Every structure is written in structure tokens, then in C-alpha cells.
Amino acid sequence: MSAAVSSRPETLTGAPFHYCPGCTHGIIHRLVAEVVDELGLREKAVGVASVGCSVIAYNYLDMDMQQAAHGRAPAVATGIKRVLPDRLVFTYQGDGDLASIGLAETVHAAARGEKITVIFINNANYGMTGGQLAPTTLPGQVTSTSPGGRDVDKMGYPIRMMEMLATLDGPAYLARVSTHSPAQIAKTRRAVKRAFEAQMKGLGFSMVEILCTCPTNWGLKPVEAMKWLEENMLPYYPPGEYKVAEGV
């Protein structure tokens, strides 16, 4: 007789993910869903999907959700949270959305100590539009709009969001994690949980930056993409907890 050792979290709808093979969005959707289940918050949660590959995250997460304009998710989440201060309100955003067009909304939500959580997917390029230069694209990295590699002399340097936001007083919890190994995925789950808990305790803004793969646009096989992430992204974007306020 066999027993199920794993089942679909209640917060996942079961709709098949549209993500490319080897993309880690699916893993992160599941982690978010597991944590929401564990904290018993599915019926108290309002998620905000952004613009990018995860635009239809609301098809996968079985909870109330709003879809926000490109980069504006933290502002939308602010509006929701101010009306419903006892709900779990979080955004799910990519690096172009968050660190480029939505940089102001991100920084100011953090500075206000807005009691929301931002799940930040960093895959070093614009995934949905086919792999263009993002604010997180590494020096030398080839994308469709940096065909010769990111030339920092002309295109500037990648933005390290965690380090930047850690200078502010508003954030209660800031952590950078990765998805390139099972151990890192377990850490990611813990970080998401701590971020949600920080919010529900009313401690301030929380954000988890998750380093992700984008094999299709990187032009790599899924396993090679994991390796590329580990070898190239980790040194530039060191994982760790960047801010842990008292009480988190």
C-alpha cells in the first residue's frame, strides 16, 4: 500500500503552467502556494500579478487577485492593503517590471514601510518579450538588445535591489534566495514564509528576491541554465538576508 507523500497545495488551481521547460516560475508559484496554505491565509490573501511571464499568475493561484499595469504592482498592492489592512497582500513581479519601469513604485513602497510583500523574480532578462536587456542583466551577458553582450560603458551596470533597499528604514524583511538547487529552494520557501509573517505581524515592507532561470531566452538547456545561474548570477547577486527587523 502506498501513501501520497506530496499533493497539490490547496492554493494552486491545478491549471497547467504555461512556463517554458526549465523555468523556475512553476517552483516559486508552488512555494508561495505552500506557504499560504501553511499559514492558513488563502481566504485572507489578495495577490497582485504584474506584467511579464507571470501576468496570468491568477490562473494558477486559487485566491483573490488583481492584475497590475507594468511596474505598478506595489502601488496597486498599497491601495489594496490600505483598504484591507488585515489581509495578506503580495505582488509577484519580474526584474524588468520591478527594477526598471516600476523602480519608483518599489522603492517608495519600501520606504513607506508599506505592509505588503514583494516576490521578486530575477532572471536577468525580459522573459515574456523574448529576452531583452534588463536592469539585472549581467555585464557581458548577451541578450537580444545587447547582442554583443552588456557593455557597461554604454548600458550601465545591473541593479542590486536588495543592497539598495537595505539602506532604507521601511523594510522589515529583505532576502535574496535562489532556485538552482533543492537546498536553495528550501531556503526560498523559508524566506517567503518569513516575509509573509513579517507582513502579518505588521512590521513593515518585505521582499524576497529569487534568482531564477530563463533557459529559453538564455539559449541553454534547463540543467545548463541552473549551472549558469549558479556560476554567473550568484557572484553578482549574493544570496542572504539583507534586513531582518526585530520581531521577524
Next chain:
Amino acid sequence: MKVLMKGNEALAEAAVRAGCRYFFGYPITPQTEISEYLARRLPGAGGVFLQAESEVAAINMVYGAAGAGARVMTSSSGPGISLKQEGISYIAGAELPCVIVNIMRGGPGLGGIQPSQSDYFQATRGGGHGDYRLPVLAPSNVQELVDLTCLAFDLADEYRTPVLILGDGILGQMMEAVELPPVRAAAPEKTWATTGCRGRAKNVITSFFMDAADLERHNLRLQEKYRAISAREARGESYLTGDAGVLVVAFGSTARIAKAAVRAARAEGIAAGLFRPVTLWPFPAELLNRAALQAGAVLTVEMNYGQMVEDVRLALDCRLPVHFYGRGGGMVPGVGEIFREIVKLGGETRERCRVKPA
């Protein structure tokens, strides 16, 4: 009991009395008193005032709050309203009720801070991307700033649409005696709002439709709503139009000045009248046609270089000569200027327009 209030503050107080408890804004002249008033007023009323980092953020906070089921408002002036257009398009697409106030100043660009009506096109032609419409209300005195603000919240909830109040710097800055409405009971519960899915299936608020057939269906439904609004909600005011040979058409502050010019023309024996659209979208075409029944000529007066005049011409279907007089850049047309235009038309047009002074 009437109280003496500045237009911007009266509008803000009316919003609170209409059940608005959330305001997200960004300072810009000549509407900043709305923010300042609500910063003092809302916390005590159990609400939230939040000064956003930009107009872009403010309108998206409105999106979130409206989606969470609240009565919510933002206000700005031309340059800030331009920044809000992205959010307004999303709000229209996602069918969220909210009130947006534009206290107009002169443009284009940074323009100036003096009153203007040069955002008529932006207000009535959508402003943002995509096929959408939104009701546009044009108050012409401080009492109407109050009354139309209350109406705006009701229309927003009834039709699940953003509603724009299009005022101008004169209205925002002037003080008049107003009767304030009683405080309303809370807005009806919104079953579609995202409040947490306790005891029901999840709610999703989005304007995104990947499949073209789905997006077309969504658009057709929106168009049906816009037709219903057009059929039911057009409003306008007629003044001395029964026998008017020269019909002046003006909205907002300009209509008040035009009214004085019409009275002056009447005193000179010219059968002038005034038609004032109160809703700019839907444009009150039928009411205008009724007001123009005896007219030989129409004079549209605006604080811009000819925007509403296009709707006047469309509404009258070229059956009458439609003339235009406007001032822009923050300059306000005087009673005398409008009077002179009326006199010109009163002489040019059909004989019966001109009545000999007693």
C-alpha cells in the same frame, strides 16, 4: 445651512460625505487644496489619505483600492492627469469604480497654473489607450462641485466605471456659499471585489485577455455599457433658449461668464440663450438640439482654441452655422468679449434674432 467654502475644499468634503474614505494624490497647482483638505479630514473619518510618489503611483493605488471594494478618489491637474492616463485605461478595462478630478490649468507641456479648459479632448476622447469611454462631469460653480462629486461616486458604482470631474482653476480656487449634503451610508457591498475569497470562489480583477475572441467579447460588453450611459446619463442646462436666435454653448466657468453675456445681449434686445453641457461625455446632443430649435447661429465659447466646438458641430449635424470664440493659456474670456461675439451673430443671422430694444 450654507457654508462658505473654497471650490477644491468643498469638492473634497463632498467626497467624504459621499462615502469616499480613500484618497491617493500628488501635489499640483491649482488643485492641491483637495489633498491638503483630505490629509486633515480623512484620518478622523476612519479613512486613509496617502501622498503618492507620483501621479502614476496614485492612480494605481486607486486601482488597488477600488478593486478592494472601496469608494476612492484621486485628483490632479493637466500634467498630472496625463501621467494618470495609463492607470485610467487599466481602470476602465478592469471596470473599477472610482472618481478622478482634473482641475484644469493651461497647457500644453508644463503650461501654466492659470485656469483653462484645454483638456476637453483628453477628457472626452479617452485619454489613455484602447476603446473606452468614461463619464465626464463639468461643474460650473462650487455647489455643483459638491453635487456632481456625489453623483460621480454613484455613477462610478452603478456602471463600474471611472468617472472624471472636469473643473478648472477658477472653480477650484473660488469661494462660494454651498449647501453640503448629509453624510451617506456606506456604499453597497461589491461582490466582485478582491477582499479574500472566504466562502466563495476567487475574484480576479484584470484587463488582460490573451485570446482575441475573449477580448472582443469584453470590448463589446464595454460598448454596451457605454451605450447605456449615453442613453441615460446625458445632462445639460438651458438658459433662455426658448426663443434664442443666437445660442451660446459653453461649459464650466466659461458658462457662467457666457450667462452674463447672454443677459447683457438680452438687455440690448438680442434674443440670446445659453446651453451648458453638464456631462461632456456623454455629450447632451439631444438637449442641445432642443435648445437650438429657434437658433439661427450657434456660438461656442471655451477657454481653449476649439475643442468642445467639435462635439457641438457633430450634435447639430451641420444644420446651423457654429462659430467659436476662445481664449487660452490661462486667459479668461470677459463678458464684454463674448457679448461682442453675440452681437456680431445677432446682426448677421436671421432677422428674428434681433429684437428692437424697447
